[in-house]
Every structure is written in C-alpha cells, then in structure tokens.
Amino acid sequence: MSEFTERVYNCVSKVPHGKVVSYAQVAEMVGSPSAARAVGVALRKNTRTAYLDKDDFIPCHRVVRADGFVGEYNGGRQTKRELLCSEGVAINDNKVDLSYFWTE
DNA sequence: GCTCTGACGATTT
DNA sequence: GAAATCGCCAGAG
16 A cells, blocks of 8 residues: 555544544645645555454544534445444534644 | 646635 | 635546
C-alpha cells in the first residue's frame, strides 16, 4: 500500500478509546492538511474494521466529519454509531459532541 | 499522463 | 441558517 495510506492507518490506530477525530485532523497529522477526502477514500478501502476483526483492527469508526456529523462507513452509519456508543461517545442524531474530539 | 471521482471542508447564495 | 458551489489531495480508470 502507499505511504499515505499507511500513515493514515497508523494515525487512526492511535486514536484513544472513547475519542474521535475528524478527517481533516487525520489529514493534518499525515502531512496533507487539505487531503481530508483522500483520507476517507483510504479508510474506505480498509477492511480491518472493528465489527469484522475484534483483535486486529483500525478504529475507522472513530473518524467523523469536522462538524461532528457522522460520515459514511463500510458497515453503515448505524454500525458506526453503535460502536461509538459502546465506547462511551454520545451520539446526537448522527452527531457527536465536539468535546469528544481528540487532540494530541 | 489526463480525467473523474470521493467515508470531506470552507465559502457563498 | 440551510442548501448549493467550489476547492482540495490521493487513487483508479
């Protein structure tokens, strides 16, 4: 896989339990602040999701949009909400509270 | 190598 | 303030 994608996975994997990050934040961490869309595409191709592999997975469900809106997900937005809710992240009509955003 | 598209974001109407 | 528009970078065709 390309280096960009590898970096994205690495950064997303560092997101702590019960926290979320925006696509823009991930893009900024990997060195391309404006590549939020590319980040989404990279995560979309990933199959190591939490609802498929319990042991080795990338918490892509902890990545939401910059305004807190829950974006798309391989298993559907419903699954994404379930996972976040299980981790203690409150969801308000497909939206997460801004206080759950993780900043390194 | 050119063009299109997209798990997005900020601006403008 | 909600909806439409443009811009953005990285991959795929």
